[in-house]
Amino acid sequence: MIKANPLSLEIEYAIRDVTLPANEMERNGLKVLKLNIGDPNKYDFDTPSFIKDAVREAMDMGLNGYSPSPGLPELVKAIVKDERSRGNMIGPRDVIVTHGVTEALQLIFYAALSPGDEVLVPGPSYPPYVTYVKMMGAVPVPYRCSEENDWAPDVDDIARKISARTKAVCIINPNNPTGALYDRATIKAIGSVVKEHPNCFIISDEIYNLMTFEGTTPSTAEVVKDVPVITMNGISKIYLAPGWRVGYLSIRDVDDRLKDIREGIERQSRARLCANSICQYAYIKALEGDRGHIRETMGKLIKRRDLAFRRLNEIEGTSVRRPGGAFYMFPKIDAMRRGPWATDKEFVLELLKEERVLTVFGSGFGKEYGSDHFRIVILPTEDVLNEAFDGLDRLMRRKVRAYQ
Numbered sequence: 001m002i003k004a005n006p007l008s009l010e011i012e013y014a015i016r017d018v019t020l021p022a023n024e025m026e027r028n029g030l031k032v033l034k035l036n037i038g039d040p041n042k043y044d045f046d047t048p049s050f051i052k053d054a055v056r057e058a059m060d061m062g063l064n065g066y067s068p069s070p071g072l073p074e075l076v077k078a079i080v081k082d083e084r085s086r087g088n089m090i091g092p093r094d095v096i097v098t099h100g101v102t103e104a105l106q107l108i109f110y111a112a113l114s115p116g117d118e119v120l121v122p123g124p125s126y127p128p129y130v131t132y133v134k135m136m137g138a139v140p141v142p143y144r145c146s147e148e149n150d151w152a153p154d155v156d157d158i159a160r161k162i163s164a165r166t167k168a169v170c171i172i173n174p175n176n177p178t179g180a181l182y183d184r185a186t187i188k189a190i191g192s193v194v195k196e197h198p199n200c201f202i203i204s205d206e207i208y209n210l211m212t213f214e215g216t217t218p219s220t221a222e223v224v225k226d227v228p229v230i231t232m233n234g235i236s237k238i239y240l241a242p243g244w245r246v247g248y249l250s251i252r253d254v255d256d257r258l259k260d261i262r263e264g265i266e267r268q269s270r271a272r273l274c275a276n277s278i279c280q281y282a283y284i285k286a287l288e289g290d291r292g293h294i295r296e297t298m299g300k301l302i303k304r305r306d307l308a309f310r311r312l313n314e315i316e317g318t319s320v321r322r323p324g325g326a327f328y329m330f331p332k333i334d335a336m337r338r339g340p341w342a343t344d345k346e347f348v349l350e351l352l353k354e355e356r357v358l359t360v361f362g363s364g365f366g367k368e369y370g371s372d373h374f375r376i377v378i379l380p381t382e383d384v385l386n387e388a389f390d391g392l393d394r395l396m397r398r399k400v401r402a403y404q
């Protein structure tokens, strides 16, 4: 056998792993209620038509060739304008357009990390943060986000875990999988901790930044001015086009501390040629266009959030915090120890098998902070959510009672 890099064989992605048994059920003609995947286009949301039109226009304009490695200059200009309007005072040379935030993460981690380096990631963690750090032989160190405080980062835990080995501290705001929206004070406090470590920078994933229920998402780079910050965003969520694979990273440095890492990122970006040219053109139109669809999207989501919040807290055996943004909730299985399940994965598989409700097991977002929870998306219609919660309620009543 030709050996693989063993690190590649350790990669896990719980969000997609649970779809295998669900697909099997669907092949057998069963209807599965899907609350598992963070793709609005799988539900009753669609890419705004003016953004779709831009893709057709780009093809007709002849943008079918490669584009410059850092991105189409007009897109870079639009990104700079957008970031500056939020107080992130970057310039055009600070932006690299990527195949989504996912590729941005790869470029950053591959440029910054050597074996043995540590990266502080939110716990529970969105899986690619753990995966890519590990692929570099580096160590992801989850910091606690406190459920009792609506899943806000526990800054004291960050202060305890940061060390001379820590290369970066990651912030995801609003957060996946918890839906937490971090306020300025929390971000400022994280910045103060990181500032004490001059070899450390902040990575801020703001892909859900305009998807808030109340208030707005602060730009980390605007709040924390004395620490280098790499901010990421993209077309996937806010503009409802996750399959188009366009995003970016922007570097807001302090005293040229990221000079080397910037070069490592730029070299990789040239080696992978460019991001999707026609979808880059559409992203310009998205950034420059009317954002009415976001109001519409959030109008639907707020109703679904309120419904999910009420039902999950009413069902005997589950409880949940109210999310401030994005489209996720991370309920606790309070009945875990009173039911027949040894793990949250068993719980999730049983909910699927018996009630046809597909969610993601919490430990897939990290055992330490994700166990005894599950993640749902609030993207399905209220009817589908109600049907799913009815199923959850039935399972809880049956199993927990029978077990007691």
Ligand SMILES: Cc1ncc(COP(=O)(O)O)c(C=O)c1O
Residues within 6 Å of the ligand: 038, 099, 100, 101, 102, 103, 126, 172, 175, 176, 205, 207, 233, 234, 235, 236, 242, 245, 246, 247
């Ligand atoms: C926090 C977070 N970052 C990044 C991504 C993926 O972004 P992209 O589609 O731009 O690669 C997701 C997708 O679910 C996400 O939840």
